[in-house]
Amino acid sequence: MNELSGIRVLIVEDEGFVALLIEDMLQDLGCETVASVAGLQEACAIAETAEIDLAVLDVNLAGQHSFPVAEVLRERGVPFLFSTGYGTSALPSEFSGCPVLAKPFSAKAFEQTLTVALAMKSAL
Template identity: 75%
Template sequence: MSEFSGIKVLIVEDEGFVALMIEDMLQDLGCEVVASVAGLKEACSVAATAEVDLAVLDINLGGEQSFPVAEILLERGVPFIFSTGYGAGGLPTELSGSPVLSKPFSAKTMQETLSSALGLTLRR
């Protein structure tokens, strides 16, 4: 049984292949992907209403930034991870402490970042 079993995750990613890769990684860890959305408007809507324990947010969604989604999740107390090719330097000041997965990332890096975002201690 994984420490991530049953964790409900929202994926916000506009690149189909990357979204599928993230979905596979999360499912391999035991997570349940509740939704995978590509656009900012839909992501905001899902983030405001879906029952999720965590979200993985691509920062750049077809030229729009996902920071409004992060703000909604913050208000709801839902932890999130930014997934980006730009590194942590691309975050606005109010979100600068957020966990960041730098693309490309491995399943091990995903697992470590998930643990950190959820406040779990990894079993070695």
């Protein structure tokens, strides 16, 4: 059993294949996927109410940014990380210190970034 075992995760990702890859990686780490959603509105609704320990947010959701979801999570004290192919330059200044997972990513990089995001919970 590892330190991520049992962690409840929200996935916000609009590319179905990438979402499935993340779900598989989470399962391998012993995490529970609470929900996997592709749209901003649904992601915000789930972020407001779901019992989650961490969220993985794709920055670009079919042309919309996931930053409103991040704001909801920050208000709730739920740690999150951004997943993006655009690098840290895609983030506004209020999220500049947030963990970023660069696409494409390996299972090891994913695990390391999840661990960093969870460790930052106290900074929210």
